[in-house]
Amino acid sequence: MSYQYKKEFQQFLVEWFQREKRDLPWRKTKDPYKIWVSEVMLQQTRVDTVIPYYENFLEKFPTPEVLAEAEESFLLKQWEGLGYYSRARNLQAGVREVVESYGSIVPNTRDEISKLKGVGPYTAGAVLSIAYGVPEHAVDGNVMRVLSRVLLIEDDIALPKTRKVFEKAVMDLIDPDHPSDFNQGLMELGALVCTPTSPKCLLCPVRDYCGAFAEGRTAELPVKVKKTKVKKLHYDVYVIENEAGQICMEQRPATGLLANMWQFPMVEQTADYSGIAQYTKEHEIELHGQEELVELKHIFSHIVWHLKAFYVKGESKSGKWFTLDEIEHLPLPVPMQKILQSYRVHTKKL
DNA sequence: GATGCGTGGCG
DNA sequence: TCGCCAAGCAT
Incomplete structure (x- = not known):
């Protein structure tokens, strides 16, 4: 892909995000702790569901120190109804590590932040890019869907190894001057425009850079195998x-x-x-x-x-x-x- | 790499 | 009604 193509894609995506981004509570801060909390809550969970939990959680646990000292039953009570309850325990374990070993400062390198409990490849990249402006990949389901269409990547996104393909693509494509807006732009695009079904291509800021749109194949991508019965x-x-x-x-x-x-x-x-x-x-x-x-x-x-x-x-x-x-x-x-x-x-x- | 881990919304 | 989905991670 040419340098010019890349710069234009970055510019259209970043400017679209800055113009159209939703007004969400975690977008009012760059506090790494708060960004971290939001990213953990957003794992496999819809934005509308998370909002009230995020607000309440930061009222009850405004700083890493407060969360580190909380009783588990009280912590779980605040998480009640949000699901995937291990996220809460892992978040507290990770925060305790930050308080004890990092002077309550969330680390700003992928190596260090990835060692924290509950912080995987996505959350690490999200906190690094959004809170610290570090040009790191943050590949979630939205990013895989968007880039599978834009770049015509046909790997099965249900397979764990496929994530690495997209991480490489993001590192090649990311805007080094606006890593936060670039990563959030990809996710916001996936949430609002490049949706799983009925994508709104006529509203897409990078339509002219999308392989799937050009070939009329948006409905075929991403490739994803079906789950078995429960x-x-x-x-x-x-x-x-x-x-x-x-x-x-x-x-x-x-x-x-x-x-x-x-x-x-x-x-x-x-x-x-x-x-x-x-x-x-x-x-x-x-x-x-x-x-x-x-x-x-x-x-x-x-x-x-x-x-x-x-x-x-x-x-x-x-x-x-x-x-x-x-x-x-x-x-x-x-x-x-x-x-x-x-x-x-x-x-x-x- | 496959499986376990919540919940609510939507077409 | 029901399958799929929604900003994944741990084991």
Whole structure:
């Protein structure tokens, strides 16, 4: 690609971004910590979803020092509903490292910042270019889609090794004078114009530099293999209330799905169904009565939960029991929030 | 390199 | 209804 082509592409992209960029809260700052927080929240998550979480998070944790000292349950409570909860734990671990080893200054080289927990190739490049103006690649799904079309790159973007192809392309194409606007411009273009379906090519600032547009192939790119079907799991869920009006809750394991989040007791419905009988025996709970609360389906990225929730009265000396007010302060995944709401409606405890 | 890891919006 | 998607990373 010619020098002239490259300079024109950079100029059209950067000027379009400066003119058309959305007014987003993390675009009001160059504080590396705040940029970092925004980038972690934006991983696999829509902008509109992130905005209120970002605002609240920085109110609760305005500096790396405050986040470093936060309790994990309080941290998870702020992340509640945003999903991919390991992001929060990894962010805190990374921030603690910055506070302890870097004098609370986020490092400004790819080598150093990449060592931080939760900071991968994309987040490293995003923080470096946006907060520090370092000409580094920041390749996400948007960038791969845009450049696959512009440069007619036909590698399967679902394959991990393909990211390197685009990183190389960005390093060749990036505007050394405006790395932040260039990287954000590619992503903004992907979000607003060069969308997965029905790209708005007539509004595109680099249409004349796009191979896919020239060849009428925007619908064919990027190449991406399809995912396989997800695993279905069926559970009965028990909202168990004792005489004192407390409710039994359990904390999920520290690793894996919804790690360390809280839930009502769940019993998987398997082929050799034993149901609640086995659970109550194991946990020494005596149940009285059983009323259906709600049935719901919860779709994870790789699993589908079919939940059938019941309201029962029970007593137990073991298990962890909480009042409604206390449950409010526990980090709950969305399906448990929905069941809690059904319980409130059912028992009129609103 | 393949898999695990949330959630809500959209056509 | 449902599959796909949205500013990825850890293991």
